[in-house]
Amino acid sequence: MHQHDIAVVVGVGPGLGAALGRRFARAGFAVGLMARREEALRAIETEINDKGGRAAAIPVDAGDPAALAAAFVRVRSVLGAPTVLVYNAGAFVPGGILDLSPEALETSWRTCCYGAFLATREVLPAMRARGCGTILFTGAPASIHGIRDLYTLSVGKFGLRALAQVLAKECGPQGIHVAHIIIQGAIDNERTRGRFPHLTGAQRMAPEAIAEMYWQIHLQSPRAWTQELDLRPGDDPFMS
Amino acid sequence: MHQHDIAVVVGVGPGLGAALGRRFARAGFAVGLMARREEALRAIETEINDKGGRAAAIPVDAGDPAALAAAFVRVRSVLGAPTVLVYNAGAFVPGGILDLSPEALETSWRTCCYGAFLATREVLPAMRARGCGTILFTGAPASIHGIRDLYTLSVGKFGLRALAQVLAKECGPQGIHVAHIIIQGAIDNERTRGRFPHLTGAQRMAPEAIAEMYWQIHLQSPRAWTQELDLRPGDDPFMS
Amino acid sequence: MHQHDIAVVVGVGPGLGAALGRRFARAGFAVGLMARREEALRAIETEINDKGGRAAAIPVDAGDPAALAAAFVRVRSVLGAPTVLVYNAGAFVPGGILDLSPEALETSWRTCCYGAFLATREVLPAMRARGCGTILFTGAPASIHGIRDLYTLSVGKFGLRALAQVLAKECGPQGIHVAHIIIQGAIDNERTRGRFPHLTGAQRMAPEAIAEMYWQIHLQSPRAWTQELDLRPGDDPFMS
Amino acid sequence: MHQHDIAVVVGVGPGLGAALGRRFARAGFAVGLMARREEALRAIETEINDKGGRAAAIPVDAGDPAALAAAFVRVRSVLGAPTVLVYNAGAFVPGGILDLSPEALETSWRTCCYGAFLATREVLPAMRARGCGTILFTGAPASIHGIRDLYTLSVGKFGLRALAQVLAKECGPQGIHVAHIIIQGAIDNERTRGRFPHLTGAQRMAPEAIAEMYWQIHLQSPRAWTQELDLRPGDDPFMS
Numbered sequence: 001m002h003q004h005d006i007a008v009v010v011g012v013g014p015g016l017g018a019a020l021g022r023r024f025a026r027a028g029f030a031v032g033l034m035a036r037r038e039e040a041l042r043a044i045e046t047e048i049n050d051k052g053g054r055a056a057a058i059p060v061d062a063g064d065p066a067a068l069a070a071a072f073v074r075v076r077s078v079l080g081a082p083t084v085l086v087y088n089a090g091a092f093v094p095g096g097i098l099d100l101s102p103e104a105l106e107t108s109w110r111t112c113c114y115g116a117f118l119a120t121r122e123v124l125p126a127m128r129a130r131g132c133g134t135i136l137f138t139g140a141p142a143s144i145h146g147i148r149d150l151y152t153l154s155v156g157k158f159g160l161r162a163l164a165q166v167l168a169k170e171c172g173p174q175g176i177h178v179a180h181i182i183i184q185g186a187i188d189n190e191r192t193r194g195r196f197p198h199l200t201g202a203q204r205m206a207p208e209a210i211a212e213m214y215w216q217i218h219l220q221s222p223r224a225w226t227q228e229l230d231l232r233p234g235d236d237p238f239m240s
Numbered sequence: 241m242h243q244h245d246i247a248v249v250v251g252v253g254p255g256l257g258a259a260l261g262r263r264f265a266r267a268g269f270a271v272g273l274m275a276r277r278e279e280a281l282r283a284i285e286t287e288i289n290d291k292g293g294r295a296a297a298i299p300v301d302a303g304d305p306a307a308l309a310a311a312f313v314r315v316r317s318v319l320g321a322p323t324v325l326v327y328n329a330g331a332f333v334p335g336g337i338l339d340l341s342p343e344a345l346e347t348s349w350r351t352c353c354y355g356a357f358l359a360t361r362e363v364l365p366a367m368r369a370r371g372c373g374t375i376l377f378t379g380a381p382a383s384i385h386g387i388r389d390l391y392t393l394s395v396g397k398f399g400l401r402a403l404a405q406v407l408a409k410e411c412g413p414q415g416i417h418v419a420h421i422i423i424q425g426a427i428d429n430e431r432t433r434g435r436f437p438h439l440t441g442a443q444r445m446a447p448e449a450i451a452e453m454y455w456q457i458h459l460q461s462p463r464a465w466t467q468e469l470d471l472r473p474g475d476d477p478f479m480s
Numbered sequence: 481m482h483q484h485d486i487a488v489v490v491g492v493g494p495g496l497g498a499a500l501g502r503r504f505a506r507a508g509f510a511v512g513l514m515a516r517r518e519e520a521l522r523a524i525e526t527e528i529n530d531k532g533g534r535a536a537a538i539p540v541d542a543g544d545p546a547a548l549a550a551a552f553v554r555v556r557s558v559l560g561a562p563t564v565l566v567y568n569a570g571a572f573v574p575g576g577i578l579d580l581s582p583e584a585l586e587t588s589w590r591t592c593c594y595g596a597f598l599a600t601r602e603v604l605p606a607m608r609a610r611g612c613g614t615i616l617f618t619g620a621p622a623s624i625h626g627i628r629d630l631y632t633l634s635v636g637k638f639g640l641r642a643l644a645q646v647l648a649k650e651c652g653p654q655g656i657h658v659a660h661i662i663i664q665g666a667i668d669n670e671r672t673r674g675r676f677p678h679l680t681g682a683q684r685m686a687p688e689a690i691a692e693m694y695w696q697i698h699l700q701s702p703r704a705w706t707q708e709l710d711l712r713p714g715d716d717p718f719m720s
Numbered sequence: 721m722h723q724h725d726i727a728v729v730v731g732v733g734p735g736l737g738a739a740l741g742r743r744f745a746r747a748g749f750a751v752g753l754m755a756r757r758e759e760a761l762r763a764i765e766t767e768i769n770d771k772g773g774r775a776a777a778i779p780v781d782a783g784d785p786a787a788l789a790a791a792f793v794r795v796r797s798v799l800g801a802p803t804v805l806v807y808n809a810g811a812f813v814p815g816g817i818l819d820l821s822p823e824a825l826e827t828s829w830r831t832c833c834y835g836a837f838l839a840t841r842e843v844l845p846a847m848r849a850r851g852c853g854t855i856l857f858t859g860a861p862a863s864i865h866g867i868r869d870l871y872t873l874s875v876g877k878f879g880l881r882a883l884a885q886v887l888a889k890e891c892g893p894q895g896i897h898v899a900h901i902i903i904q905g906a907i908d909n910e911r912t913r914g915r916f917p918h919l920t921g922a923q924r925m926a927p928e929a930i931a932e933m934y935w936q937i938h939l940q941s942p943r944a945w946t947q948e949l950d951l952r953p954g955d956d957p958f959m960s
Contacts, residue, residue, distance in 0.1 A: 065822055096890055097841060102785055105837055109829065113875060117825055121817060146885025154882040155833060162878035165866025170816055173475040188463075206463035213464055216456050222474030223428075223446035224453055229469035234462030235413040305582055336650055337601060342545055345597055349589065353635060357585055361577060386645025395593060398642035402634040405626025410576055653955040668943075686943035693944055696936050702954030703908075703926035704933055709949035714942030715893040 004054060008032035008075055008082045010062050010119050011089030015189040016138070018044040019207035020086050023215050025053035032075040032082065033057045035089070054079070062089040063110030065118055072122035081126035084218055087116040087160075088138040092153035105152055112156025116163055124176070131175040134218045137164045139182035141238070161228075168227050177225050179217050183210060184232035202235040244294060248272035248315055248322045250302050250359050251329030255429040256378070258284040259447035260326050263455050265293035272315040272322065273297045275329070294319070302329040303350030305358055312362035321366035324458055327356040327400075328378040332393035345392055352396025356403055364416070371415040374458045377404045379422035381478070401468075408467050417465050419457050423450060424472035442475045484534060488512035488555055488562045490542050490599050491569030495669040496618070498524040499687035500566050503695050505533035512555040512562065513537045515569070534559070542569040543590030545598055552602035561606035564698060567596040567640075568618040572633035585632055592636025596643055604656070611655040614698045617644045619662035621718070641708075648707050657705050659697050663690060664712035682715040724774060728752035728795055728802045730782050730839050731809030735909040736858070738764040739927035740806050743935050745773035752795040752802065753777045755809075774799070782809040783830030785838055792842035801846035804938060807836040807880075808858040812873035825872055832876025836883055844896070851895040854938045857884045859902035861958070881948075888947050897945050899937050903930060904952035922955040 007024040011017050012035040021031045025048045035041045038059040045057035056078045060071040075082065091111035093104040116137055127133030142150050143157040164180035171178050186192040188204035210231055217226055232238075247264040251257050252275040261271045265288045275281045278299040285297035296318045300311040315322065331351035333344040356377055367373030382390050383397040404420035411418050426432040428444035436444075450471055457466055472478075487504040491497050492515040501511045505528045515521045518539040525537035536558045540551040555562065571591035573584040596617055607613030622630050623637040644660035651658050666672040668684035690711055697706055712718075727744040731737050732755040741751045745768045755761045758779040765777035776798045780791040795802065811831035813824040836857055847853030862870050863877040884900035891898050906912040908924035930951055937946055952958075 097887065098844060102838060106834065114826065118822060124818060146882045148886065148889040151883065151886050154886050155879040158878040158882035159875040162866045162874040163871065166868065166871050166874050167817065169868040175474060177474065202462065206461060209461035209464035221446060221449035222442065224449035224471040225474050226469045226471055229466045231464045231466055234415065234417065234465050337647065338604060342598060346594065354586065358582060364578060386642045388646065388649040391643065391646050394642040394646050395639040398638040399635040402626045402638035403631065406628065406631050406634050407577065409628040655954060657954065682942065686941060689941035689944035693940065700933065701926060701929035702922065704929035704951040705954050706949045706951055709946045711944040711946055714895060714897065714945050
């Protein structure tokens with residue numbers, strides 16, 4: 001029995017992905033949680049279920065078509081057909097063009113962009129049948145500006161943005177909301193605290209605040225839908 | 241005594257401006273309503289006050305520096321210092337470049353852009369003293385693409401967007417949130433029903449749905465602020 | 481008798497404006513040179529005339545409608561109707577929003593944007609009668625990103641870009657080429673050597689190299705016209 | 721012996737690719753011509769060689785890493801190390817997201833974007849050793865706006881643009897010019913005459929005029945390099 005609304009978050013680490021899972025669970029959604037690394041996935045699954053929510057963790061490499069298809073079969077059988085898809089997966093290898101392997105570029109593209117295409121194909125038929133649904137993609141600064149030494153991320157995230165724009169045109173008239181959310185700053189977590197130690201607290205973004213906005217975008221009326229927005233810290237150190 | 245939060249909406253007609261006034265009044269704000277034409281202004285002022293809210297209508301030409309300064313003196317004495325500024329004023333004359341008068345270009349620029357600069361200068365000192373505040377500007381398709389025969393609107397709205405971006409950089413670190421909201425579709429009202437008769441209901445934007453998003457942007461945490469977003473109808477007839 | 485092609489450059493200092501004047505003069509154009517400050521204007525006028533070219537310097541404040549109209553009357557009577565218009569004028573005052581005077585914003589807008597509108601109106605009737613012509617506007621980084629403390633320049637240059645886009649749509653089908661050229665780096669001159677002393681030679685743009693590209697844009701076939709391009713130094717220190 | 725400059729054009733059909741080959745050959749370059757379909761390739765190779773130029777046609781699928789690597793080995797042995805790379809290859813399958821196969825998305829991405837990455841890696845070492853070189857990528861309307869039913873092209877072309885931007889940042893300081901040229905209109909050829917029969921001659925772009933601009937971009941001084949520009953017909957039917 002699937003009396004819940006169902007949200008799937010692809011790309012769940014301990015930061016934004018977990019906050020997204022919590023936010024939709026708090027609103028009464030059953031949440032499917034997908035990521036390559038099982039550890040963070042199991043922690044958030046347990047946390048949500050312990051609080052009386054309903055979460056199902058499904059380890060999967062989002063860039064692998066067969067594995068991703070199987071993961072969605074599992075979501076549908078365990079939770080039901082998703083009404084919300086959040087694609088938050090990303091991967092990159094930094095480096096100059098002669099230092100990178102061609103495989104690194106392709107792997108990043110598969111995780112950042114191709115997986116979103118595949119995941120969308122999994123959730124669309126049921127959304128169309130219902131005439132509603134929400135599809136949210138996580139962008140980055142590299143979605144709109146090619147960034148030095150980030151070939152992998154820039155190519156993947158530009159592609160994801162293209163996908164969001166074409167999808168919005170196809171899906172909007174069918175009642176399905178597609179939005180691209182560009183996270184412009186450093187999300188507060190252990191990794192960014194190590195990488196950007198000079199940032200003050202106010203210069204780090206809170207995963208919960210970001211997740212709240214995904215939720216608000218989901219709540220938007222089709223009489224005023226957002227296709228793209230940015231999110232950044234108020235005291236934005238990169239906004240020159 | 242000013243125990244209310246205070247919002248000022250500059251540019252209040254019967255459509256979006258009125259919905260913005262209503263939305264902030266419903267949240268308990270005292271609202272200052274400014275527009276050139278007094279009629280719509282008085283109707284919405286009466287409506288809000290009749291429902292137990294607190295509204296003050298102040299007729300003013302937003303492009304006239306002395307008049308706008310006087311209007312803000314009035315707001316501050318009647319309601320108090322604004323914590324939210326919504327700049328929704330706009331004006332344009334369509335026409336080819338040789339058909340337009342140079343004065344038409346300047347007048348539109350003054351209403352679309354210069355008035356926002358002036359209004360922001362009026363509200364900023366008190367916002368800075370408090371370390372918080374919200375400034376929301378209404379954009380249009382002409383904010384990001386020059387539109388055929390719309391020299392006046394395009395020049396004014398591009399300028400408003402520039403202003404929003406520079407303001408965000410100056411004001412963000414002071415705790416003041418500046419956002420630019422691009423309304424991409426036809427707002428449902430008598431004028432657009434006449435001008436775009438072929439649009440279906442789902443292709444017209446609801447003023448209340450738009451105003452709700454201005455409110456949500458105001459509620460955002462400074463740990464995840466939006467600088468720019470678009471709003472459009474789900475079934476967007478202009479999204480080719 | 482006006483057997484020459486005629487180019488007018490509005491905004492002629494010792495750097496790019498002078499190089500533009502020289503480039504079109506070298507190609508056999510009679511050149512009208514306009515600027516507020518007479519000194520640089522007279523120097524380049526003399527230089528071109530001494531080399532056998534034909535230049536007419538006309539001091540004018542480009543943001544002053546009556547003065548600019550008179551300057552174009554003068555150009556037409558002395559040289560003939562321009563076939564090329566280059567609008568290279570700009571002005572700005574840096575400063576925070578509360579430090580600037582509103583007049584400073586308006587004056588900059590008039591010089592950066594309104595003057596281009598006025599100048600275009602002066603040259604268009606003859607261009608339309610001939611079915612050809614070239615209109616080139618000089619943009620800057622502030623044309624596409626609002627820059628901290630540069631309200632004046634950002635609002636003016638965004639407006640100029642809007643104007644270029646609308647003009648291109650109106651004028652293209654009439655055979656008149658409108659292009660917006662975004663100069664992304666520091667042009668090598670005394671002022672920028674003082675302001676950016678850390679830049680190497682290769683990080684400074686050569687006025688002659690920029691002017692050459694304006695000339696190439698003028699030469700483009702209407703079967704492949706550019707509406708917008710950037711120019712920057714190869715070793716671009718600002719390209720992060 | 722390789723006393724010629726050498727240009728390689730990847731993506732040579734009877735239209736723009738052939739015009740690019742001719743343009744560089746006319747300037748004295750030895751030209752390597754690559755494309756999947758051999759027929760057009762052989763015709764233009766013969767034409768250039770018959771006119772006294774030096775062309776080598778190398779059939780190859782640009783999205784196939786091993787085949788592309790072999791093709792560049794061949795170019796280097798037959799002609800020498802390229803000083804100019806033009807990446808003009810593209811491929812797409814139109815269709816809604818549920819109608820497309822995932823393979824179609826990946827194949828298009830490989831041809832539009834991945835092949836450019838691979839080709840650049842082939843030419844860069846020699847360009848760096850010399851401290852100069854030119855790399856030109858062909859963009860499309862789908863490079864900057866996701867286009868309805870064109871997932872394949874939009875994802876591929878957005879990715880190519882990202883690649884151009886990151887490359888420009890890495891290669892500029894090494895003296896290597898990377899530019900992205902967005903072809904905004906229909907190139908005049910048999911296919912577009914069939915697909916857009918309503919366009920007038922002036923609304924179709926001339927391959928020779930486009931190729932001329934690639935050549936001019938190659939000639940630019942590093943003191944004023946273009947990173948991105950558009951090309952469109954003067955009477956642009958799509959410029960609304």
